[in-house]
Amino acid sequence: MKYFFTLMLLGMWLLASSAYAQKKSQKVYVASVGNTKAPTGAQLKRRNDEIIFQAKNKVNNLLDLLNTLTSSSLTESERNSVTQNSYLPNQNQIFYNDGVVIEDDIDPRHISSDNTADLVVDRYLRNLDLFYTKADTNTIFFSQVLTSAVIDGPEYPYIKVFFSSSFRGKHNQVESAYQPVHRVAELKAELIDGKWRTFITRLAFLRPGEGMAQLTKPTVTQEQGPSRSINSKLIPFIKTGSATDTLIINWDSQWLKIARATNEVAPLGFYRRSTTTSDKQNDISFTFSRNEKRLTFKQTDGVLTVFTKFEDPVKLIRRHRLSGWSQIAAGLLGLGASYAGYSTLQNSYNDYTAKLTSLNAEYNLWKTLTQQSGGGPPTTLSFNDYSTPGIYGVYGGGAVSSGLIVNGIRQLLKAGKMKRQYSKLATH
Structure with missing residues (x-):
């Protein structure tokens, strides 16, 4: 036993050396980002003001739709007509099409993106009709409605509307009480017959990092990439604590490519190998650790998001x-x-x-x-x-x-x- 303390000190030294070696061997990939380019000038402001106005009205129309479907005064045929008109082409259309996916908040146990079910719009509205108690007065309310800036995507402008949703009725099969939740609606803007119209393409719970601090979707501005394709297979990484946010990536000694991502914070594109993370305002980075089993994404505001390698x-x-x-x-x-x-x-x-x-x-x-x-x-x-x-x-x-x-x-x-x-x- 006289060697016990010597062995203990040796073990502590080995742990410290291992941690130092791991830190030294970390791989960092950096890219610069900016917001997708959009036209400027008075016409742009006029267009954006109209899209914001239409988006707010559309969310108000969504609230009216939910309260209409939960009203006790409608007949079955009227409920069916109101449901279909919400996503079929007509003057009262709210959703872009019948394929829009909604994160369910009708079940009062569903309160976040990590604990919900994805439903197409028709199923969502019919579940509301089936499981939410009917009333003579409105029982669904939106508050704290805020809009993002208009974002010019590669194919069309879009906008996000953030709001708090409160269901004050009851679920007729689940005893749990409803609680207020934070929701976000993403709307696509289209110019139809010379007028801007907006349609909901996504309705979901507000995710961490998706609030007003992240008004515009970052895109990798770095045009330079590898001279030849990265010769490695695509590997999935899953966000820690989430079963839905994933990255599909591959990398080599000089470049990392984000091929697909369900997390909107992490933009697609190529990231160049760097000796350290960058402190520049428009730079983002990915850092490997734990023998390339852990990937940490650093946003422009310094917020860190951790992903873990999906293993066999x-x-x-x-x-x-x-x-x-x-x-x-x-x-x-x-x-x-x-x-x-x-x-x-x-x-x-x-x-x-x-x-x-x-x-x-x-x-x-x-x-x-x-x-x-x-x-x-x-x-x-x-x-x-x-x-x-x-x-x-x-x-x-x-x-x-x-x-x-x-x-x-x-x-x-x-x-x-x-x-x-x-x-x-x-x-x-």
């Missing part, structure tokens, strides 16, 4: 099993070493107490025979006092070893759970 389930299960058995084996070896150390200290203590008892007996006999006065025999030390500091190493080693065994068992249980989930998915 079979390999992941195998790795958890190997880690589990390795930790259990190391824990058992550690417990064995701790037990051996404890036994050594116990045997030494037994020898000490036996010798001290013998000496005390001889001392007492001597005092009796010689009639000498004097102090009593020395008292026996406790086991912990006698074994210090080695006993602390034994106890510490036992605690660490037990922790390894417990964690190893957890790894095996996790591997078993993952295997059952993977087998269930594979049979569907």
Whole structure:
């Protein structure tokens, strides 16, 4: 046990060295961004003012639609007509088409993008009709309505409208009460017969980073790219804490390409390898860490978004099993070493107490025979006092070893759970 503290210091040094090496080996890819170019001048302002006006009206029309469908005064045929007119071409059209996807907020348990269901517009409206209680007065309200700037996309202008939605009625199958939620509607603007009209193309929960601080969608302005295509396969990365936000990327020693992204904050395009992250106002970056299994995206405002590499389930299960058995084996070896150390200290203590008892007996006999006065025999030390500091190493080693065994068992249980989930998915 006299080497315990030396080994502990060596382990701490190895951990620090590993962390330093990992930081040193991080890969950083940087690109400059700007907002998609748009025309300027008085005509642009006039156009944008009209699109903003139309977008606000469209969201008000959406609110009227929801309250109309939840009114107790409509007949079934009227409800069907109102539903279809919301996405078919007509003067009352609200949604761009019947393929618009809406993140469900009719179920009161759905309160964010991480906990919802994607429904096409017709299904969403019919679920509202089926599951939301009818009333004679309005029970759905929008508040805090704000608009983004008009954004000129590659094919058409679009705009986002942010608002708080409050359902004050009840779901007729779910007992949970509704709570106010933050929503965002994205609208496409089209010039029809010389007039601007807007149509909702997306209705969803407001995601982190999608608020008014992010009014315009960034695009990579860097026109330069690799002289030849990146010779590596596309790899999916999933945003930490989300099952929906993904990036599809590939990279080499000089370039990283974002091929597809469901997270609008991360623009598509090429990113050049850099020695460090850039502090320039219009620069964004991706940083690899943990052996290229973790990808951190840094926005222009410094906000960080972390993505994790999507791994092969079979390999992941195998790795958890190997880690589990390795930790259990190391824990058992550690417990064995701790037990051996404890036994050594116990045997030494037994020898000490036996010798001290013998000496005390001889001392007492001597005092009796010689009639000498004097102090009593020395008292026996406790086991912990006698074994210090080695006993602390034994106890510490036992605690660490037990922790390894417990964690190893957890790894095996996790591997078993993952295997059952993977087998269930594979049979569907």
